[in-house]
Amino acid sequence: MLKAKEKxxxxxxxxxxxxxxxxxxxxxxxxxxxxxADEAQINLALLNYYFGSKEKLFKIIMMESIFKFLQGIIFVFNDEQSSLEEKVQQIANRYIDFLSKEPEVPLFVLSELRNESSDFIHQLPIDNLFLDSVFAKQYKEKMAETGSNKSSLMHFLINLLSMLVFPFMSKPIISKIGNLNNKEFDNLMEERKNLVPIWIESILKTHDIS
Amino acid sequence: MLKAKEKxxxxxxxxxxxxxxxxxxxxxxxxxxxxxADEAQINLALLNYYFGSKEKLFKIIMMESIFKFLQGIIFVFNDEQSSLEEKVQQIANRYIDFLSKEPEVPLFVLSELRNESSDFIHQLPIDNLFLDSVFAKQYKEKMAETGSNKSSLMHFLINLLSMLVFPFMSKPIISKIGNLNNKEFDNLMEERKNLVPIWIESILKTHDIS
DNA sequence: AATTAAATTAAACAAATGATTAAATTAGAA
DNA sequence: TTCTAATTTAATCATTTGTTTAATTTAATT
Structure with missing residues (x-):
């Protein structure tokens, strides 16, 4: 039954x-x-044969997508070795590489997540994963004199994710507004690998909560 | 036939x-x-009676949503009176007010826009609306010594929109990660009205393209 | 009040859709 | 090779879904 399993x-x-x-x-x-079935070039019944139902198949894809989406940060967050600045650079590299390959993931995940009935979020093991992370600790240390609080930490995370993820989600509009072809858009994203960490750093230097 | 028209x-x-x-x-x-039909508490047939088809009704909603989404910026872009800094502040105010009331608009628009067959974008009258705007002109002037180009202008716009729009789109994840209830989230967004312009300014001062 | 047009309703249709069945095929084990 | 289980197929089922139809009700006009 080996060849069967393989097939x-x-x-x-x-x-x-x-x-x-x-x-x-x-x-x-x-x-x-x-x-x-058409896209996979298989008989329609095989979908239910292997996955039971459309919904079960969807949940598998969804879980994997969420995992990919969070993988970019979670792993880096608790690295004891790297500095805050290095973490930011790593996250920028990881996200832009990932989203250049699979740009539809964030829009897909967020679109399906908005549906009330989806308890995907509650199933995720990310309860205080971020607030208690090395990343958060290092942020508080760096911002000690400015006076950091939960708000400023959240703003920091939001800004980082926004500047990395949003441009991929809004590619159609951005390309239209800026009159960009695919290559120009990709170049722009590649530039952001280095620029976003610089901008994030300059935001940190700002005494925003004074 | 007046009362009929009203009804x-x-x-x-x-x-x-x-x-x-x-x-x-x-x-x-x-x-x-x-x-x-259920949500509107009307007979199913009335949808087609008034709007012809689900698709025609959808196109109306879609066009209005896109208009709302762009209204926040387009109007401000070509104001000859206000400075660049004032424009940024106005855009921040408008977007955060708008998205606080209708947070689903951007995710809706971008989700439906990704479908290949939707030629909504091409129908939009925004061809060089931004690149030729007063906003763009003022940006070039301000960045004259640093050396501005199309890339840096686009990064600037992307950063502005990202920091304003993305947090609303990712509210479920952000709230989960930060352990935020609705009120705490709203407060955070309200804070961004003033913070985003400050951050944008500090990014501008950075010699990113050197 | 009678007439006419507009608005609303209940019922039904045809196509699309997710799922299932039973038969046929394939491939590994005996 | 023969047998058995796994895999694949074609056909079909029961709902769902967008739309239409014809009849009924409502409201304005004469």
Missing amino acids: DQNTEQRIKAAAQRLFQRKGFAATKTRDI | DQNTEQRIKAAAQRLFQRKGFAATKTRDI
Whole structure:
């Protein structure tokens, strides 16, 4: 039963890959099971044979997407070795590399997350993962004289994520406004790898909460 | 036929309002015509009676949403009277006020815009609206000694929009990560009205492209 | 009051959609 | 090779969904 297992994995993975592409591009409701079957070039019934239902398949894709989305930061947050500045640079590198390859992930995750019924968030093990992180500790130390609080820490995180993630989500509008083709847009994003850490640093130097 | 017209407007507007709420909250594909009819408390057939089809109704909502989304900036961009700093402050005020009332708009617009078939963007009259704006001119003047180019102008716009819009789109995740309730989140956003212009200014002072 | 147009309703249709079934095929084990 | 379990297929089912129809009600006009 070895060759069978292998082939099983192949079709199963083909279905998953097709589902990922379509779910991320069009969302759960707009993606039909027949679309997935066509995209994966498999018989429609195999979707339910391997994954039980459209919804179960979706949850798998969703969980993996959320994981990818958070992977960029969570891992870096608790590195005892690196400085705050190094962490910012690492997060910028990781996010821009990741989003250059899979730009649809954040819009997909956030779109589906807004649906009330989705308790994906509550299932995530990120309760005080950030507030208690080495990253947060280092931020408080650095901001000691300025007087840091939870608000300023959150603003800092929001600014970092905003400047890294939002441009990919708004690519159609940004490209239209700036009259940019795909290559120009990609160049712009690549530049942000180095620029965002510089800007974040200059924001930190600002005594915002005075 | 006057009272009829009035009542007509009432039901018509009730349908539109219901459609707006549901489309913005769940997207086009996840919103069913029966949902809209229920939400508006009207007979299902009235949707087609007044708007012809679900798609036509959607296009109306979509166009109005895009307009609202861009209204925050376009109007301010070409004001000859205000300085660049004043423009940034005005944009911050407008966006945060607007998004505090209608936080679903950007996620809705960007989600539906990603669908290839939507030629909404191409229909928008924003071709060189930004690149040729007073805003852009003032930016170039201010950055004259640093050496400004199209890239740095686009980064500037991206940073401004990112820091204003992204936090509302990512509210579920931000709230979860920061352990924030709705009121704490709203306070944080209100703080950003004044903070974002300060941060933007401190970014401008940075010689990023040197 | 009678007439006419507009607005609303209940019912139904056809197509789309998620899922299931039973038969057929494939491939590994005996 | 024969047998068995896993895999694949075509066909079908029951709902859902967008839309339409024809009948009814409402309201303005004569």
